[in-house]
Amino acid sequence: MSELTWNHLSILQKEVFTILENSFSQNRLSHAYLFEGYRGTKKKATAELFAMRLLCLHPKIESRPCGMCPSCKNASEDVHPNLFWIRPDGETIKKDQMKKILAEFSKTALLHQPRICVIVDAHKMNTESANTMLKFMEEPTADAYFVLITEQVDAMIKTILSRTQVLHFKPIARQILTKELRAIGVSERLCLLIPEYTNDFDSAVELANHPMYIEMVDFANTLYIKALAKKESLLLLSKSKKELILSSNETFDFFITMLLVLQKDVYHMKKHLPSLVVDTIDIELITQLAKRSSQSMIEELLQQMLELKSRLRYHINQSLAFDNLIMHLERGLQYGI
C-alpha cells in the first residue's frame, strides 16, 4: 500500500524523493526539513511517508517503508506515540503547542524508536513559538526529526530557514493531472479544465465528481456558444445559474477561472498560437470567436476577469459584480463594442 504511494509520489516529486532516498541510504538525515511548495504538491503525504520510513520496523532495501508492520500502520493512522502532528490552533501556531512538544522531546521516547514532529503551515508560527522552536533547533536531541510544511516560504523567519534543509515541491504538472483524471474516467472537458483551477489531485477529483462544478463548466461553455450565436441575451440566460454560481466564494472563483480559460483560449487563437489552447474540444467555436473579436476587446475582457478574480478576496457585492461581468461578456463577444 505505502510502497505504491511511495512509488507514485516519487514520480510526482522526483527531485525531493531522490534527495530523501539518498539521505536514507547514506544515513545522512538532517534533523529538520522544510517542505515548501504550492498547495496540493503532496507535502503532507510525503511527510507521512517520511515518518513511516523512520518508524518502520522492516524497511525495504530501497529505503522504503514496508507499510505492513504495526509501526507503519500506526504511523499512517496517526496513532503512533512517537509521531506528532502540529496544526495551527486557529490562526496561529501557539507557543503552548510548541512548549508541549519540546517538553515531550526533553524526555526519552516511550517507544525506543526515532521521534518525528510534523508542523503543518509552519509559517503560521507566531514569534514566540518560532523562538521556542529555535531554541530546540540549536541543540537538537538525537533521533528526533522535525518536518516543517509551508506554502509560504517567504513568511518563515530566516533563523529557522537557515537551520533546516529546504526541499522545494514543484507544482504537479497539468498534463500529469489531466492524465490521472482521464484514468479514473472523468469526462474529457473536465479533465482539461479542472487542472487549470487546482494542482491538487484530491481536490481535483472532488471537483470532477461534484455535479455543481460540472454544471458550471458546462454553463461557461454554453455562454460562449450563445455569444457566438447572438440570438439570446446572456444576462437573461445567466439568471437561472446565478444563485448556483454565487453560492460561495469558491464557486464564484471557480466559475471565473473557467471563463478565464475560455477567454485565454480565444486570445491565443487570435495570436495564432493554437498549441496553447486548453479546451480543444470546441476548437471551432474558439476559432470563430477569435476571428470576430478585435484583439483589444479580447484583452480588455481578460483584464476584467482577472481584476474581478483578485477583488473576490474583498467584501464586494458579488451579485452586481456577476451581472457586470456577464454584461461585459455580452457586449464584448456578441457586439464587439
Next chain:
Amino acid sequence: MNFTIAKDVILNHLLISQKALSTKTPAPYLQGIKLEVYPHELVLITSNSDISIKISIKDESLKVENVGQILVPGKYFVEIMRKMNGTEVAFSVVDNNTLRIQAGNSDVTLNMINVEDYPDIQFITNDNPIKIDAKVMKSVIRQTTFAASAIENRPILTGVNIRVDGGKLTAIATDSFRLSQKHIDLPANFEKMNVVIPARSLDELSKVLELNLDEILIHLDHKSILFEYGNVLFQSRLLDGNFPETSRLIPVEFPIVIKFNKNDLFVAIDRASLLSAREGSASIVKLNLRADNVVEITSNSPEIGKVNEEVFPLDKVLGSSIKIAFSAKFFMEALKTFNSEQVYVKFTGEIRPFVIEGELDPGLVQLILPVRTE
C-alpha cells in the same frame, strides 16, 4: 477472549494501574487499559506516555477459557468495576469490539478501542537490578521531588537526579533557587548509574508504593527506568540531557551554626509569612541573629503590617550575628522533609546559600539561596 476473576482482585490492581491512565493526552488509545489474558495470567497495561504500569495477576480466582488481548476505555472500566456488586466478574468479548461484563445482578457491555492502536511498550528488566528498601525509596522521593522545578523552561530541572556509585545512592533535585540532596547507603555495590527521572513520575511511584512489600528493584536501561515492586512494573521515561554539577554548590565550612527546635522554627516562619503582600514562594521573611543570641524572624509589608517573632536557639550559637532574608515557602517545605525534632541551620554569609540538616536525618541536606532585600 473469555475469563472470570474475583472482583476485589481485579479492582485492587486496577486502582494501581489507574495511576498511569492519562486523562489529558490527545491520544485516545492511551486512555485505555490493555488487558492481556494468558492461560494462567492476566496482565494489565496502562501508560500516559510519561509513566507506564504493567501488572501481572496470577490469582487462583482467575479462570481463563479463552486467551486474547483487548483495549478498554480506562475511565469507564474502572468506574464499572468499582460500582459492581457480586464477588466474581465474568468478562467475554462479543462481536469483536464489545466487552461484556457480568457480575452479581449486572450485565454491562462496553465498546472497546482497537487493540492494534496500542503502542508496543517494552518493559525492560535486567539481571542485576538495584535493591532498595521500599520505605527508604518512598522517603527519598518525599524528601527530594518537591524541590524540582515546576516550570519547564529548563526541562532537566523538572527531574530528580539519581546517581549510584559503588555502595551509595544520591538523589538530587533543584529548581536553581534551592536544592535537596539525599544520600543513602546500599546493601551492596551496584553498577554505576546517573539518570534524571521526571519528578512527577516519582510522585506517582510513591503512590504506588503503598503495598506492604519490603523491597523495590530498580532496573535501568539507557532510555528508561523500571521499578519492580512485587507484581507491579512501573516504568518511567527519563529526562534527556546533563544534570548540572551540584557538588560544589554546597558549602563545606559554616562559620555560623544555629540549632533549633524544628516545630518552633516552623510555626514562627509560618506566622511571619502571613503578612506578606505576595503569595507563595514570593513571600519573604528575614532572619536576624541578635548579639544576645536570640533569633528574630520578621516580615514587613508597609501596606499590611509587621510581624516580629522570637525563636530561642537550643544550644549556644557558634559564630557572630547575621541578617538574612529568604523565601518562607522554600524554608518551610525544606523543614517538612526532616524526621528530626532538632535541626541545624548553617550559614556562610548574608548573601551565600545556607543549609539545613537534621540530627536524625543522615545524608539529607536542604540548601536554600537567600534573597537580597536591601
